[in-house]
Amino acid sequence: MGKSQKKRSMRRHNPMRVPDSHLPKGLAAASESSSKTEAILPIIQKMQGADAAERKWACVAVSNLIQNDPSTRRLLQGKNIVGTLITRLTDSEEEVVVEAAGALRNLCIDGGYDICAEMYNKSILVPLQTFVPKLSTTLSQYLDDQKTAPENAQKLVYEFANNVITLLWCLSETSNKALNAINQLQLVPFLISFLGARQKIPLATVTAAAQCLYVLSDDNPPAIADLRADGGYIACLLSILQEPPQDEADPRTGTLRVLAAGILRNVAPLPPPSVASALDLDAEIVLPQLTPLLSISLTEVSETALQLLGSAPETEKPKDSGLKNTPKSDHKSPAEVGLERLENRLRTVQLALEILTGACATLPDPQPDVLIDDEDDDEEGDENSDDNPDADMATPEEAVPDSREQTQSLPSLVTPLLQLIQPTTLSFPPLAAPSPHPPTTSALSAIHLAAFECLNNIFLTLARDRHANAADVGAVWDAIWTALGLVGTQTGLGQEQRRAVWEAATGVLWGVATVSRGIVEPKPEQVQALMALCDGATADAQLRVKCIGTLEALAQNPAFVDANATIAVYLLSMLPSANGPSPAGTEPMLQAASSLIDIYSDEDAPWDINFRSGGYLARLQGSVDGIKTAVRAIDRRKEGGKELRRRGEEVRDNLVAFIKYRKDLGL
Incomplete structure (x- = not known):
């Protein structure tokens, strides 16, 4: 059995809110399925126009158009909206830059990895990296004397910081190449500064900084080293968990605490002289902080969402922008605000579960395989190697x-x-x-x-x-x-x-x-469901292995000898024979052979009658040569090949020993 893990090529958090894989590919299909096709051209034109107010409006319009609308998002992508918005990040008007960053942020969140990759390939990091020092300087000035700038200017800066940080967060999850580029920006001090000033700046911006820091510290040594290098950073994260929430009604308050716990876990073990270095982080911080969140009733959340959807959002009319071909305003009705809060609450629970x-x-x-470069490796010699496969x-x-x-x-x-x-x-x-x-x-x-x-x-x-x-x-x-x-x-x-x-x-x-094992009843419909799932997963060896392992355990219930026979016959069908190789693939075949050995390792078990009456020993014996051939064919230079080869050799040797043992019994 293997524990749930992420791969570096597909990191744990997927920023995509609404999957759109069911939609047809291509610009023509997007145009046909979008109800807002006519609004696209005016937006593109205004975004490139001379009027700053219209450029700002066009950036806002993109965010409104793509909301929960993947067809329109794809249509905009086909019109190079990403490249056009990146150009607006160097606009002469600050508000246009802010709104362009916001539109790009929303594209990241709604569009996921593909759009993030497009942004990276179109060099979005070039303008983004210039914003980081400017934001740091402005933040320091505001925190030193919040009266130095009017409230609306501060709001604009914090909103812009939120957009930039979220873009960096999403980009860092796109690929290792993007992550390595972002590591060069050394963002940890910048992000921690927002967490340290959380009492003075908007919670949304603080939470975005924590999200970005959580992702950067997830199995990423450069960021982990930066966090561990300064005891003040660890103290800041611990203080978030120790202080009372700022706003109990805002789900992001809980999100911030979850993220702080997650970041601490990412950088563990905590370095001395931190007071937390001697703590059992999981037992004393992570579990107590996150377990209460699991008490949420998803049924109630679903019912509340349906009630909000059934309410009338038209009670508050959006203001007219004065522009033609205008999409809906960014004004949010009470129902929309309620749905957004529900989503934030659900995402916090999801994050807690991941941690x-x-x-x-x-x-x-498991340690990653070391690729074998020896082209002259003697595959035949491995069968009789003196090396301990479990060494x-x-x-x-x-x-x-x-x-x-x-x-x-x-x-x-x-x-x-x-x-x-x-x-x-x-x-x-x-x-x-x-x-x-x-x-x-x-x-x-x-x-x-x-x-x-x-x-x-x-x-x-x-x-x-x-x-x-x-x-x-x-x-x-x-x-x-x-x-x-x-x-x-x-x-x-x-x-x-x-x-x-x-x-x-x-x-x-x-x-x-x-x-x-031996307790759960192997109900026929469940056994058949597992077999069907296994048969249907021809391209997923790991899923087939899980199904086989489950069937193995179900076969060992002493009260259901008939179910044992059904499962055994199924597992035997996965073994190679004189007529050809295994139809199941190497890894599932090895699991099937191993499972049969475990099931019939005790000749006194009630179900052993199936082994004797069914002629299973002869069938196993007839599979040995095919299994040896399959094991020799495993390429240890491929990802996972070294471990699979080791596993195959172990199963092969166990099978040979098991057959000899059963023969010696003379049953």
């Missing part, structure tokens, strides 16, 4: 030497997490009936996924720790299947989040089944 997922993983991250692999006991206290606290998280995996009416709408409010739907489905990933790490840890006391595994098992029944199996463009939830849930099922 808890890391805290619940008490096993170390540099830690045993569970070695991997978690002091985790027992934390492990014992993990089951307390299970009950609230089981509530968070249950979909609401807004979580997974079918493509035929799109969500009435995509941002809420996006946030809800992200929470369900994050809760599953957190459960995955909890049960991985419980399965690895023989001293752990599991929760009521039967109730957990039933709750997972109830949730999956509500998620459904609809596939296709726009339904990717359903698939992601199933993938994460399968990891949890594997962990629960392992912890409760």
